[in-house]
Structure formats: C-alpha cells, structure tokens
Amino acid sequence: MAAGDLELVKLTKRYGGTTAVEAIDLRVPAGTYCCFLGPSGCGKSSTMRMIAGHEIASEGDIILGAQNITDLAPAQRGTAMMFQSYALFPHLTVLDNVAFSLKMKGISKEERYKKARALMDLVDLGRFETRMPAQLSGGQQQRVALARALVTDPGILLLDEPLSALDPFLRLRVRTELKRLQRELGISFLHVTHGQDEAMALADLVVIMKDGRIEQAGSPQDVFHRPATGFVARFMGGHNVLHLDGRPVSVRADRVRIGEGGEDARSLSGEVRGVEYGGATVTLVVHAADAGEITAVIPEEQFYAGPAELGETRSVHWSRRDEYVLQAA
Amino acid sequence: MAATNRTGIVPYLQAAPLALVFLLFLVVPLAFIVVVSFWTYDNYQIQPAFTVQNYADVFDRCIARLPTLCTTFRTYVSTLGFALRVWVLTLLIGFAIAYFLAFEVRSKAIQSVLFLICTIPFWTSNVIRMISWIPLLGREGLVNRTLMGLGVVDQPVEWLLYSGFSVTLTFVHLFTFFMVVPIYNSMLRIDRSLIEAARDAGASGWQILWNVVVPLSKTGIAIGSIFVLTIVMGDFVTVGLMGGQQIASVGKTIQTEISYLQFPIAAANAVVLLATVLLIVFALLRVVDIRKEL
Numbered sequence: 001m002a003a004g005d006l007e008l009v010k011l012t013k014r015y016g017g018t019t020a021v022e023a024i025d026l027r028v029p030a031g032t033y034c035c036f037l038g039p040s041g042c043g044k045s046s047t048m049r050m051i052a053g054h055e056i057a058s059e060g061d062i063i064l065g066a067q068n069i070t071d072l073a074p075a076q077r078g079t080a081m082m083f084q085s086y087a088l089f090p091h092l093t094v095l096d097n098v099a100f101s102l103k104m105k106g107i108s109k110e111e112r113y114k115k116a117r118a119l120m121d122l123v124d125l126g127r128f129e130t131r132m133p134a135q136l137s138g139g140q141q142q143r144v145a146l147a148r149a150l151v152t153d154p155g156i157l158l159l160d161e162p163l164s165a166l167d168p169f170l171r172l173r174v175r176t177e178l179k180r181l182q183r184e185l186g187i188s189f190l191h192v193t194h195g196q197d198e199a200m201a202l203a204d205l206v207v208i209m210k211d212g213r214i215e216q217a218g219s220p221q222d223v224f225h226r227p228a229t230g231f232v233a234r235f236m237g238g239h240n241v242l243h244l245d246g247r248p249v250s251v252r253a254d255r256v257r258i259g260e261g262g263e264d265a266r267s268l269s270g271e272v273r274g275v276e277y278g279g280a281t282v283t284l285v286v287h288a289a290d291a292g293e294i295t296a297v298i299p300e301e302q303f304y305a306g307p308a309e310l311g312e313t314r315s316v317h318w319s320r321r322d323e324y325v326l327q328a329a
Numbered sequence: 330m331a332a333t334n335r336t337g338i339v340p341y342l343q344a345a346p347l348a349l350v351f352l353l354f355l356v357v358p359l360a361f362i363v364v365v366s367f368w369t370y371d372n373y374q375i376q377p378a379f380t381v382q383n384y385a386d387v388f389d390r391c392i393a394r395l396p397t398l399c400t401t402f403r404t405y406v407s408t409l410g411f412a413l414r415v416w417v418l419t420l421l422i423g424f425a426i427a428y429f430l431a432f433e434v435r436s437k438a439i440q441s442v443l444f445l446i447c448t449i450p451f452w453t454s455n456v457i458r459m460i461s462w463i464p465l466l467g468r469e470g471l472v473n474r475t476l477m478g479l480g481v482v483d484q485p486v487e488w489l490l491y492s493g494f495s496v497t498l499t500f501v502h503l504f505t506f507f508m509v510v511p512i513y514n515s516m517l518r519i520d521r522s523l524i525e526a527a528r529d530a531g532a533s534g535w536q537i538l539w540n541v542v543v544p545l546s547k548t549g550i551a552i553g554s555i556f557v558l559t560i561v562m563g564d565f566v567t568v569g570l571m572g573g574q575q576i577a578s579v580g581k582t583i584q585t586e587i588s589y590l591q592f593p594i595a596a597a598n599a600v601v602l603l604a605t606v607l608l609i610v611f612a613l614l615r616v617v618d619i620r621k622e623l
Contacts, residue, residue, distance in 0.1 A: 084522075
C-alpha cells in the first residue's frame with residue numbers, strides 16, 4: 001500500500017448553506033501520529049470522513065503519497081477507518097469481522113483467516129476468535145475494530161474518537177497501546193478527539209480546529225507553549241488569556257507566582273477569589289481589576305510558604321518573557 | 330418493591346387477560362377440532378366416538394398407490410406449489426420495497442408517508458381487492474383488449490384469469506405488505522455505520538446487501554415468511570374466486586366438506602393441514618432464531 005505524506009489542499013465541505021470545513025490546508029508527513037482536536041461541530045469529523053471517502057469533498061483535494069484520492073472509493077484510498085461506535089458486524093464472529101475486507105476481496109478462507117489471526121495476535125485478541133461482538137467488553141470490541149481496520153494494510157489509519165466509549169481507566173491503557181501500535185506499524189494515525197490531554201499525550205502533530213478552520217497545527221509543545229490564538233490557549237487549558245497593553249496575551253498558569261516580581265516581571269494585584277488544593281499544586285484565582293481573572297498554578301510547598309486566603313488582596317507576577325502575544329481573534 | 334413483586338402472584342395476574350383470550354379463542358377451538366376429528370358422521374348427524382377412520386379417509390390409498398398421487402397428495406402439492414411461488418415473489422418484492430424505504434429514502438418524514446401509503450389498499454376488504462382484478466384480466470378485460478388492440482395477440486389470452494397465474498398474482502398483490510412490514514422493521518434497526526464500515530472494507534453494493542443487510546434482516550424475513558406461508562396454506566377464498574372454483578387447495582377441500590356438513594373429516598383435514606404448517610414454521614425457526622430480536 002502506497003504510504004506517504006497526506007496533504008489537504010483547500011479542502012472544503014458544505015452541507016446545503018452551512019460550511020462545515022472551510023478551505024483547509026494541511027500536510028501530515030508519513031508515519032505521523034496526528035490528532036484533530038476541537039469542540040464538537042468544529043469540522044474535525046467531517047474532515048476525517050472526507051479523507052476516508054465517506055463524505056464527498058465540496059471543493060479542494062486530498063493527496064496521499066503521489067495520488068490524488070479526492071474522488072476514489074473508500075477502499076481504494078489506502079485508508080482504513082475505525083468507527084466511533086466500532087461498527088462491528090453483530091452477526092459475525094470476531095475472526096470473521098477481522099477478515100471481512102479480505103473476504104470482500106475474494107481471498108480464500110484459509111489465507112484470510114491466517115492474515116486475520118496475525119492481526120488479532122498483534123492486538124492480543126487470539127483467545128476471542130469464535131466470540132460474537134456482543135460477548136466482548138468495550139475494550140475488546142475496540143481492539144477488534146482496530147484489527148479489522150488494520151487488516152487491509154492501510155497507509156493511514158483514521159480513528160474517529162476511538163477512546164470516547166471507554167471508561168477513564170481503560171482510556172489511559174488503550175492510549176498507550178495506540179501509540180505503541182503506531183510506532184510499530186510506522187504508518188500515520190489520524191485521530192479525532194475533543195480531549196486535549198489525549199491529543200497532547202499521543203500526537204506528533206496536533207491540529208486544532210474551530211468553525212471549520214484550522215486554528216493552529218504544530219507539535220504538542222508548540223501548541224502549548226505558543227498558542228496562536230486565544231481560542232487555542234483556552235482550549236488547551238492551563239493558560240491565562242489576558243488583555244494587556246491593548247493586545248491579547250497568553251500566560252501559562254504555572255508561570256504565575258504570588259507576590260511582587262522584580263524589574264523584568266509584570267505584577268498585578270487583586271482579590272483572591274478561589275483557592276483549590278490539588279495535591280502537588282494549588283490553584284489560585286485572583287481577580288485583577290483590568291486584566292480580569294488570573295489563574296495561578298503554584299507548587300504546594302511554595303504556596304504554603306506564604307498562603308493566601310479567600311477575600312484577601314494579593315499580588316501575583318510573572319516574567320514578561322512568559323507573555324505570548326496572540327493573534328487578534 | 331418491584332423485585333419483591335416479581336416472585337408473587339402479580340405477574341401471573343398481569344398476564345392472565347391475554348392468556349384467557351388465547352385459551353378461549355385459540356386453544357379451546359383447536360381442542361374441539363382435534364376432538365371432532367375423531368368422531369363419526371353420516372348424512373344426518375355427527376356422533377361422539379373415537380375412530381381414526383376420518384384420517385384413514387383423508388389418506389385413502391395414498392401410500393398404496395404411490396408413485397401415482399392420490400387426491401389429497403395432489404391437493405397438497407398444488408397448495409404447497411402456490412405457497413412456494415407466492416413466498417418467493419412476496420419475499421423478492423417485499424425485500425426490495427423494504428430496502429428502498431429503509432435505505433434509499435433519506436428523510437424520516439417521507440419514509441413514514443410512503444409507508445402509510447402502502448397501507449391504503451387495506452382500507453377495503455380482501456375480497457373487493459381480489460375481484461377488482463377480474464375486469465382487468467378477463468377475456469374481454471383491459472389487458473386482453475389492449476394486447477389485441479396493439480396486435481400482439483389475435484385471440485384473447487385465456488390463462489390470465491381463473492388460472493394459476495391469476496391466483497398467484499392476487500396472492501402476491503394481497504400479501505406482499507405482510508413481508509414488507511417485518512423486513513422494514515428489521516432494516517430500520519441496522520446501524521448505518523455498519524454499512525459504512527462495509528464500504529470502508531471495500532464491499533460493493535451487492536456484497537453489502539448479501540453480507541450485511543440480508544443477514545441482519547433475517548428475523549424480519551422469517552416473520553414475514555411465516556405470515557405469508559400460513560395465510561396461503563390455509564386460503565380458500567382467493568383460490569376459489571381467482572381460480573374460477575377449478576383449482577384445488579387444502580382450504581377449499583375443508584370448505585367443501587363443511588358445506589356437506591361432514592365436520593369430522595373436515596376437522597381431520599384441518600388437523601393435518603395444521604401439522605403441515607407447523608412443520609414449515611418449525612423448519613423456518615430452526616434456520617432463524619426469531620426470539621433473539623423480539
């Protein structure tokens with residue numbers, strides 16, 4: 001299967017009068033774990049479904065490797081999709097589910113079962129061959145869906161909110177598993193999610209979308225350190241988005257400290273509106289008159305060296321180097 | 330509270346009304362039929378007795394004369410033949426209609442409207458819908474006049490009416506909807522993402538139909554088949570009216586015997602027919618586990 005870079009060129013999707021995806025450009029190098037991140041309705045799922053071939057692009061092109069796949073049938077693109085609800089065939093055994101696409105290609109029973117078993121070993125499903133999907137737990141179903149998608153040797157695996165149906169504990173384990181698989185297979189994974197922690201933990205490339213446009217695309221570090229817009233800063237969390245010197249600015253909450261700062265620091269004071277103990281850190285909310293609410297995440301021992309009480313007026317400060325100017329929204 | 334009630338008498342009381350209806354209107358009459366099938370009769374009366382003579386009469390010399398078919402066997406072959414033909418046709422047409430409604434029509438509102446339109450023929454009686462075919466198919470009917478007008482035939486086509494053809498046609502016309510409803514119902518429950526997943530796996534339209542839609546519509550197909558097969562097996566009105574009273578069917582045999590007041594042998598025939606239909610239903614249920622989805 002021709003694995004290669006995935007490129008989206010002015011890709012657009014319209015449903016009647018509304019535009020779900022508006023002329024987005026993106027390049028995903030081969031072998032990348034890419035997360036599409038954004039609130040619901042931001043166009044991330046539509047983008048993925050266009051790449052998969054389950055939605056027809058209204059305009060623009062999708063290029064995979066050397067091939068323009070915009071108008072190809074789903075199975076001819078070298079992509080495979082794992083559905084949010086897994087979409088396992090309820091009338092087929094686990095083995096037949098995994099071997100389904102090989103059966104459609106007319107591959108002999110012996111050969112397709114051999115291939116399917118190899119994939120099932122990869123995701124540790126060997127024991128469940130003869131079970132029906134309804135007899136499996138959520139995590140097991142997820143692995144069946146994964147094996148079924150991978151059996152076609154796709155160049156890109158598309159995962160539509162693959163962890164949303166799992167409980168929090170399982171979510172962490174499966175997350176690690178997905179990353180391991182992506183490394184082992186060396187193909188690109190395109191993962192749609194609305195959880196920023198998921199994206200941060202997994203992605204080589206994070207694509208943050210809002211209202212059908214890409215707000216920012218970059219490594220998790222890039223996106224977290226230097227959010228391009230107030231939306232990104234707020235969505236990623238852990239940032240204060242403030243209006244200082246007549247322009248929008250972001251300051252990471254964990255860079256804010258209590259007390260007056262020195263020469264190169266900016267100090268503001270205000271009423272303490274919230275103190276929240278969080279184990280290793282304490283979260284402090286100060287209401288500064290002009291700038292608005294400022295959240296500070298302070299290591300526990302530093303906080304208790306000079307604790308703040310609700311209703312007190314305290315000052316907080318941060319280094320001016322930690323201020324990042326945002327694009328005006 | 331609900332948990333404690335479950336073991337008490339309440340659930341039985343709740344089920345009692347329906348059980349009573351079944352007992353009164355199904356079990357008791359059936360029991361009467363079985364009992365009467367062992368009674369004797371002459372020209373004037375039926376008498377309580379216990380004789381298997383009626384059953385012997387039903388199968389009079391049937392085994393001995395094989396391979397030549399006796400009247401009873403010939404009637405069954407004819408009736409089963411109708412049942413099979415009607416079943417295949419209603420299944421094909423019904424499945425296609427259900428598929429169209431469930432998968433091709435996107436809007437839920439239009440789906441419901443089209444479905445309701447399908448029920449309009451049921452606003453008139455079966456018999457009216459049956460005999461409305463007669464002016465169409467008769468010797469001087471619309472079809473023959475058109476064919477002759479077009480010069481396709483010189484003589485009126487005789488087999489259009491009062492033939493196996495007209496009987497089959499009328500059955501299909503009357504009962505296809507009994508196939509549509511349960512199949513449509515099964516199809517509505519098929520998760521649309523399964524179709525997408527199949528397409529993602531490279532399945533063609535026919536492959537999706539055969540590997541995903543048909544297996545998941547099996548329950549509906551089985552229920553529809555039971556409706557159609559049981560109705561056709563027991564029918565005597567359609568075969569009588571549309572067959573010009575010339576075509577034999579098990580139902581008609583029983584009707585004739587009743588009109589001669591030969592109740593015991595009619596009852597014996599009914600029991601044999603019931604057994605045949607039950608065999609067919611059991612065979613169907615062996616292939617498809619209906620309870621799984623009810």
